[in-house]
Amino acid sequence: MLEQLEIYINAQKTIANYMLALGFIMLLLAVLIHFSGSNAVLIGLKIGLIIFGLFSSVSGIGYKMTEEKLLKNQTLLYKESSATFHQKEKERMAKVVNNHPKIQIVLVILIIVSLLINLFIDKELVKGILFSLVIFSVGNLIIESVSKKSIDTYFEKLSNL
Numbered sequence: 001m002l003e004q005l006e007i008y009i010n011a012q013k014t015i016a017n018y019m020l021a022l023g024f025i026m027l028l029l030a031v032l033i034h035f036s037g038s039n040a041v042l043i044g045l046k047i048g049l050i051i052f053g054l055f056s057s058v059s060g061i062g063y064k065m066t067e068e069k070l071l072k073n074q075t076l077l078y079k080e081s082s083a084t085f086h087q088k089e090k091e092r093m094a095k096v097v098n099n100h101p102k103i104q105i106v107l108v109i110l111i112i113v114s115l116l117i118n119l120f121i122d123k124e125l126v127k128g129i130l131f132s133l134v135i136f137s138v139g140n141l142i143i144e145s146v147s148k149k150s151i152d153t154y155f156e157k158l159s160n161l
Contacts, residue, residue: 001086002078004157009071011150015143016064022139023057026050026132044128051129052136086161093155100144100151107141110134 030049033042078085114130114137121127 001082001158001161002075004154005074005078005089006071008150008154009067011154012067012147013064015147015150016060016067018060018143018146019056019063019140020060022136022143023053023055023060026053026056026135026139029053029135040124041128041131044125044130045132046128047125048129048132049135052132056136056139086158090155090158093151093158096151097155100148104141104144107137107144110137111141 026049030046030053033046033049036042074085074089077088111134114133118127118130121130
């Protein structure tokens, strides 16, 4: 079972790298926008891309560190008692499986609300920031959908033991 845990953790570390890459891409876009113009929408977009890009990058690094710590802790637990490991890991993964759709729903709601607010607001700076939130949310929605396969596969293997 440790092999399956390692496969799952490696997949999640890849997801963390995707989050980090999304952050870097957003920061790169902010730099490109900085040199392309200076209207209020672009300034707002640049500010939002910097904020959400940094957030995504830091989140990716933090998530990778969390997954490495989880692997270490769960490996120790497995060596102490495989039955306890199985029970706790199954409970943990059940929460992950249950929370995954909620995260996706929140991201979709963020996208819809941001786009709707953009239709009704006259502040160009805020429109740019909201558009960067849409970019961030769409990126994370894609990353979460990629993550789902490894979550489901690992949970299925845990459940079949």
